[in-house]
Amino acid sequence: MGKIKKAFSSNMEVTRLLVIMFCWLVFVGIMQGKKFYSFNNFLTMSGQFPEYGLMVLGGMLPMITGGIDLSLVGTANFTSIICVYSAIGLFGAQGSMPIAFTLVFFLLAMLIGTAVGCLNAFLVSKLNVPPILATLGVNELMLGLSIVITGGAAVSDFPKEYCDFFSSNIFGIIPWRVVVFIIMAVVIWFLLEKTTYGTKIRLYGTNSHVATFSGLNTTALLFKTYIISSICAGFGGLMMLATYSSARADYGSNYTMQAILIMVLGGVSPNGGKGKVSGAITAIILLKFIESGINRFRSVSTYYVTLIWGVVLLIALVLDYMSAKPKKVKSSPAAKSAV
Amino acid sequence: MKKRITRLLHSNEPYIFMIIIFLGVLVQIRSGQFFTGNNIVDLLSALIVPGLFALGEFMSLISGGIDVSFPALASLSTYAATKILLDTNYQGNVLLAFVIAMAIGALLGAINGFFVGYLNLNSMIVTLGTSSIFQGIMQGALRANQLSVIPSGMSSFGTTAFISATNKTNGLTSILPYTFLVLIVACVFMFVLLKYTIFGRGIYAIGGNSQSAHAAGFNVKRSKFIMFIIIGMIASAAGVCRTCMMQQMHPTNMLGMEMNIIAGVVLGGVALAGGAGTLTGCILGTFLIVMVQNSMILLGIPTTWSDVFVGAVIVIGVAVSAIQANRKGRIKTSRIINHQKEAA
Numbered sequence: 001m002g003k004i005k006k007a008f009s010s011n012m013e014v015t016r017l018l019v020i021m022f023c024w025l026v027f028v029g030i031m032q033g034k035k036f037y038s039f040n041n042f043l044t045m046s047g048q049f050p051e052y053g054l055m056v057l058g059g060m061l062p063m064i065t066g067g068i069d070l071s072l073v074g075t076a077n078f079t080s081i082i083c084v085y086s087a088i089g090l091f092g093a094q095g096s097m098p099i100a101f102t103l104v105f106f107l108l109a110m111l112i113g114t115a116v117g118c119l120n121a122f123l124v125s126k127l128n129v130p131p132i133l134a135t136l137g138v139n140e141l142m143l144g145l146s147i148v149i150t151g152g153a154a155v156s157d158f159p160k161e162y163c164d165f166f167s168s169n170i171f172g173i174i175p176w177r178v179v180v181f182i183i184m185a186v187v188i189w190f191l192l193e194k195t196t197y198g199t200k201i202r203l204y205g206t207n208s209h210v211a212t213f214s215g216l217n218t219t220a221l222l223f224k225t226y227i228i229s230s231i232c233a234g235f236g237g238l239m240m241l242a243t244y245s246s247a248r249a250d251y252g253s254n255y256t257m258q259a260i261l262i263m264v265l266g267g268v269s270p271n272g273g274k275g276k277v278s279g280a281i282t283a284i285i286l287l288k289f290i291e292s293g294i295n296r297f298r299s300v301s302t303y304y305v306t307l308i309w310g311v312v313l314l315i316a317l318v319l320d321y322m323s324a325k326p327k328k329v330k331s332s333p334a335a336k337s338a339v
Numbered sequence: 340m341k342k343r344i345t346r347l348l349h350s351n352e353p354y355i356f357m358i359i360i361f362l363g364v365l366v367q368i369r370s371g372q373f374f375t376g377n378n379i380v381d382l383l384s385a386l387i388v389p390g391l392f393a394l395g396e397f398m399s400l401i402s403g404g405i406d407v408s409f410p411a412l413a414s415l416s417t418y419a420a421t422k423i424l425l426d427t428n429y430q431g432n433v434l435l436a437f438v439i440a441m442a443i444g445a446l447l448g449a450i451n452g453f454f455v456g457y458l459n460l461n462s463m464i465v466t467l468g469t470s471s472i473f474q475g476i477m478q479g480a481l482r483a484n485q486l487s488v489i490p491s492g493m494s495s496f497g498t499t500a501f502i503s504a505t506n507k508t509n510g511l512t513s514i515l516p517y518t519f520l521v522l523i524v525a526c527v528f529m530f531v532l533l534k535y536t537i538f539g540r541g542i543y544a545i546g547g548n549s550q551s552a553h554a555a556g557f558n559v560k561r562s563k564f565i566m567f568i569i570i571g572m573i574a575s576a577a578g579v580c581r582t583c584m585m586q587q588m589h590p591t592n593m594l595g596m597e598m599n600i601i602a603g604v605v606l607g608g609v610a611l612a613g614g615a616g617t618l619t620g621c622i623l624g625t626f627l628i629v630m631v632q633n634s635m636i637l638l639g640i641p642t643t644w645s646d647v648f649v650g651a652v653i654v655i656g657v658a659v660s661a662i663q664a665n666r667k668g669r670i671k672t673s674r675i676i677n678h679q680k681e682a683a
Contacts, residue, residue: 070598123654123657123658127658127661127662127665128661128665129657129658129661130605130611130657130661132405132601132611133601133602133605133611133653133657134654134657136598136601136602136653137602137650137651137653137654137657138650138654139650140646140647140649140650140653141646141647141650141651141654142650143646143650144644144645144646144647144648144649144650145647147643147646147647148643148644148647151643152643253595257407257467257470257471260467261467261468261471264464264467270461270463270464271461300479301478301479301482303474303475303478303479304475304479304480305475306471306472306474306475306478306479307471307472307474307475307476307479307480308475309468309471309475310467310468310469310470310471310472310473310474310475311468311472313464313467313468313471314454314465314468314469314472317454317458317460317464317465317468318454318458321458321459321460
């Protein structure tokens with residue numbers, strides 16, 4: 001029992017989200033139980049979240065360093081467009097593509113991610129540009145290049161084997177997209193919790209001066225961080241390509257704000273130094289439940305989704321504020337006695 | 340005097356001004372159309388709405404926080420105001436539209452201000468949340484659609500020429516509507532507010548170091564609260580101006596402007612960490628972004644390339660100003676080291 005209590009109190013963000021999620025699930029269960037709790041609905045939901053889920057996982061890392069990555073969506077769309085054009089170039093618009101070529105897609109995503117990440121990290125670490133502006137500019141550049149390549153239109157004539165593969169499910173129950181998401185989540189979790197990299201970026205995020213003076217190679221650290229972030233964004237782009245089965249320069253334009261919202265909700269501090277994979281994943285799932293739950297109500301406009309997200313974010317912030325206050329009071333006598 | 344010149348050279352404004360002139364000359368060489376009356380008038384009228392937004396963002400950045408909710412705030416308050424006037428079949432002049440929109444804007448700004456000021460939460464996250472709430476209210480609760488007819492007072496305000504200029508070579512006439520006066524009034528208001536009032540100096544002090552500001556006797560919480568109300572009012576005024584100029588109200592086409600506005604303000608040398616920045620820089624930076632967006636056609640660059648150029652300008656601009664800031668920091672530290680050496 002004590003162990004459970006400890007796990008809860010050490011994971012305030014996750015606990016809070018789980019409470020909100022539980023309330024919501026009960027509410028939806030009472031109102032629209034049959035429609036919401038169906039196998040198909042859960043399958044659809046799990047197929048949808050990896051696109052921005054991957055962006056959240058990646059974008060989390062720069063945010064832990066105290067920065068932010070706004071170039072996620074631009075990178076994602078650029079990646080999917082380059083992949084589509086490479087497939088068209090090799091196999092023709094109507095041709096067929098061997099499934100193994102999917103690996104080339106992922107390699108391309110990593111290549112583009114590395115390039116974009118290097119550009120971001122160069123601006124942030126070498127030139128000391130504020131991350132929010134550097135990545136904003138890079139996002140604008142990627143969007144621009146995507147528009148130049150496609151002429152602004154959607155590209156949908158390309159070999160569809162990739163999309164067919166990624167919209168199918170393993171044994172009919174686990175979508176392939178979720179597998180990609182889980183693999184990346186494990187990788188990021190491993191990096192954050194089991195390697196010194198995680199400790200280093202948290203140190204850098206808490207106080208970059210101290211990190212520099214304690215002998216960390218901050219340049220290399222930032223390069224790694226932004227490269228991983230952009231690679232995740234690239235993978236997110238591939239997932240988007242599978243969902244829409246076409247590529248366009250401005251798909252998912254609201255994912256940037258959505259991703260930041262999820263990160264903050266999941267307990268990643270925008271001032272840096274804090275953030276866990278568990279929190280991020282809980283927040284992703286919570287938002288998907290809310291979105292899908294609202295869509296079950298016929299009479300409610302889908303635009304209410306944004307309203308509710310905003311309210312949830314503010315509730316989470318206020319809960320944080322309320323729970324922070326008594327803690328301080330409690331800890332002060334202990335601190336005094338320690339002195 | 341010498342001190343003043345060195346200080347000027349270490350700030351961003353002259354460089355941004357030089358880039359603007361350089362770009363202008365470039366456009367002039369390519370097309371011969373830049374320094375014509377109608378192009379200047381076009382640019383100025385394109386500056387009105389971003390300029391007003393930039394003024395609000397400027398104040399928020401000075402205080403050390405980022406506001407990303409202003410496009411949603413402006414859309415909601417303007418939509419509500421226009422809808423109210425249409426429903427009551429109002430035929431009078433535009434003043435009432437401004438009053439209603441700014442009152443709603445003040446209310447919405449107060450929500451931001453409450454969370455950021457009194458609860459002391461991170462302004463970027465709060466405004467991200469309120470931004471989606473405002474958007475949800477507008478599209479979900481109010482079921483906002485495009486209003487293709489706007490009250491006659493508003494439409495005449497947006498089309499009556501304050502200055503008009505005709506290009507002799509191609510016969511195109513451009514007009515600068517009276518909404519430009521709104522921008523000028525807002526600029527003067529902001530200048531006086533930030534330079535000559537205790538409140539304004541308090542905003543700079545809070546941005547520099549909020550604890551010191553508190554210790555110095557500024558009411559940090561109330562200042563932030565009032566500041567967000569003012570930002571809400573300015574943003575709403577910008578929304579009304581845009582609706583008047585476009586002759587229609589579209590609920591979503593202002594959304595997504597926030598990032599370019601922030602980029603423009605920061606290009607002008609306003610520190611993202613707060614506490615530093617000038618009004619001149621803010622307007623010059625915004626003007627640069629507007630100019631790049633508007634001069635693509637005159638440069639003979641296909642419009643598909645426009646985002647690439649805006650991105651390039653942001654990246655290069657912020658890189659230059661960052662290098663600038665680094666140099667300044669280095670000079671400062673070297674001076675301190677020299678002082679220490681002398682003292683030793």
